[in-house]
Amino acid sequence: MGKQTIIPFGPQHPVLPEPIHLDLVVEDETVIEAVPQIGFIHRGLERLVQTKDYNQFVYVAERICGICAFGHSMGYAETVENLMGVEVPTRAQYLRVIWHEMSRVHSHTLWLGLAADAFGFESLFMHAWRLREKILDVFERTTGGRVIFSVVKVGGVTRDLDDQQIDYMKSVFADFRAEYTKLIRAFLDDSSVKNRTVGVGTISRADAVNLGMVGPFLRASGEPYDVRMLGSNGYGELEHFEPITDDQGDCYARIRVRCEEVLQALDIIDEMLAKLPAGDIAVKVKGAPKAGSEACNLVEQPRGECYYYAKGNGTKYLDRMRMRTPTSQNLAGMAATLKGCDVADVNMIVLTIDPCISCTER
């Protein structure tokens, strides 16, 4: 039996875009256990509801995470609309779905680049981020920002899409789809990628459900759960929605599920753009939430299911706002997959889980 040593990983590491500290208990190049320590990004922003009113808090909710920014602002706005009983116009719901699916395409393309970089496949990293610039150009033209958009408000959205912008979006997405398909085929059909990922970091379906995992991490183990199939708000207008699953539960399955979700998201955007209804883009919201009222909401963000809870107390300041983000559910699964792997595989497994530590710690 070999000696056990502890290797500290993070918070500053070239492959980690965010600070997290993992203590890897290692015995002769095999990881026995991984003990995470978080707390480097905690800002305590849920407490800011006491000093910023419910209109101003949208801008704080957006800045929880730069990659999931649109998902958080949309989830927060929908929760407060449920709390106050506000009915959002249909056109605004369609626009929110379109921007959210674009956000998903952007997040998965960014993730593909980072995963390839962790692999050592630097040219794919550069190609993926070059393609990502096309999506960011569309965001710039339609919302005014590249990463943080500020287009959602309680009651609707603040900007509209005109016909010229819609034609531009359609042409960009057609080009994007063609190049993206080539890219994922190069990644998924490569034999060295398969050698490194098939059978590594496996989690069975029963374990995944017991540990409470969400998102593509869960769907790659065979459980078909996706909040979009419940059909709430704008997603209820889709004709048909089927979550993408895989039954192997290893790293290769997770990579494949994410790559195919991008193509599904592009289909959703095409469908929504084709049947965008005319109408207003916002309603005026007056007053404050009633004392003692409560509301909750579920949104399928790129990393999984996110749960929001809000409580009102009669003033313009909310009493409590709680966001349970997907990565905080996946941390237990992450510690379970890291058991028994090689030290050199650690960063690759952590990246296939797609952690967003700033969402977890808020």
Added chain:
Amino acid sequence: MSFATKSPWVIHYDASSCNGCDIEVLAALCPGFDLERFGIVNTGNPKHADIFLVTGSVNERNQHVVKQIYDQMVEPKVVVACGICACSGGIFHDCYNILGGVDKVIPVDVYVPGCAVRPEALIDGVVQALDILDQRAKALEAKRKGA
């Protein structure tokens, strides 16, 4: 131009940021804006780096990490604070465990505003940082010759 400014290497650290500015820093190194044409390489070792790009309003736990990375870097070095959170704390400046900007922990040379910071503004900031690096390298050389 001294040797250091011909191909400065950067080290990037996220000190309690939302990741928006970090992905823009990485985007500046990718084919869209390509800082690598100036010879800039992203490294993970503080002793290899000349420019320290910090993002994020620093929280209580992270201040020690930022200070340690800064202390480990070798002279001459420059610090660039990217994004509003790093300049002044941003929208989180009144949170209970946020110090309010990187300049509360280490001395900052260039401030680049923006939420999230635009890669063009970041390139402007890095070019200004290169001037400062050049001056410091010359001053260090003069001191070494004189002493």
Added chain:
Amino acid sequence: MGFFKLGSMTMGSLFKEPSTLRYPFETKEPPAGLKGRIVNDKDSCILCGACMRACTTGAIAVDRKGRTWSINPYRCVQCGYCITVCPKKCLSMNPHYSEAAREKKIRIVNVPEHPKPARAKADAAKGVDAGAKAGEEAAAAKAGQKATAVKDAEGAETNGAAGKDAAEN
């Protein structure tokens, strides 16, 4: 090992025009509506202070006695909320971003008295660090108390988007 899978894409990159924007030798025209910096039209501003109370980060400071409106570009997050609450619609978003600098200077706009046919020249960038910052901290403290009062007055505000009418409330 397979053959060169990214071959067609790499060959294409050799012969097509590069996708890099060679900044600072080339610049891209910013699209309309891009979030850059907030500017104030000094001829319509009445120094009411609604923007100062609405600002999510406390970046705007309004001094009625000195007749200045100032914004700290190192604190503004370009959210655009001040633009929606301004009653005179004098605030707007200029697409050009705020520049990088070595010190944190605050941008001050001198608002002349109204109405006056011959206007004084307005200077756009003066550096006054300590004084204006102290004024803005005091303003941020006041913003917490005055927020509820202003939100009721906002009932008369004109929202930029076409909102539904008073039938809603």
